Amino acid sequence: xxxxxxxxELIALTDRLKLEAQIHAQEARAANATIADIYQCVTGSxxxxxxxxxxxxxxxxIAELEAxxxxxxxxxxxxxxxxxxxxxxxxxxxxxxxxxxxxxxxxTKSEATAKACSxxxxxxxxxxxxxQLYTAEQVxxxxxxxxxxxxxx
Numbered sequence: 001x002x003x004x005x006x007x008x009e010l011i012a013l014t015d016r017l018k019l020e021a022q023i024h025a026q027e028a029r030a031a032n033a034t035i036a037d038i039y040q041c042v043t044g045s046x047x048x049x050x051x052x053x054x055x056x057x058x059x060x061x062i063a064e065l066e067a068x069x070x071x072x073x074x075x076x077x078x079x080x081x082x083x084x085x086x087x088x089x090x091x092x093x094x095x096x097x098x099x100x101x102x103x104x105x106x107x108t109k110s111e112a113t114a115k116a117c118s119x120x121x122x123x124x125x126x127x128x129x130x131x132q133l134y135t136a137e138q139v140x141x142x143x144x145x146x147x148x149x150x151x152x153x
Contacts (some may be wrong), residue, residue: 027051039057044058096133096134096135096138099114099116099132104131
């Protein structure tokens with residue numbers, strides 16, 4: 001191979017390497033712009049934590065979102081009755097009346113009479129307490145409050 005052919009081959013190689021370097025530089029700029037955009041999304045556009053942190057800010061944000069998602073799914077999986085009962089339980093004993101569980105059981109099986117109490121009672125020899133009974137208005141208010149709480153989440 002002649003000297004001129006070698007020079008032409010080296011010039012072609014140099015041109016190809018320059019072109020490849022330009023392509024790689026453009027890909028790197030695009031990747032850096034993507035990373036900066038990801039950091040902006042992760043931080044809520046408050047600023048870039050710095051690419052020296054690697055993927056850690058993204059991992060941290062994903063973990064936060066997964067925890068939030070799990071909490072929302074757990075709330076959504078609860079039956080509305082559980083939420084209402086919890087709301088009623090939080091009412092600091094504003095029940096309309098109290099009854100013993102066995103009296104309530106008899107009501108489901110037949111007509112019966114029972115003694116209603118105005119305060120919560122317990123039995124000293126048995127870990128049993130009276131059941132709180134609420135008016136329809138109290139239950140509706142608790143359901144509305146539970147629905148409003150779910151909609152806010």
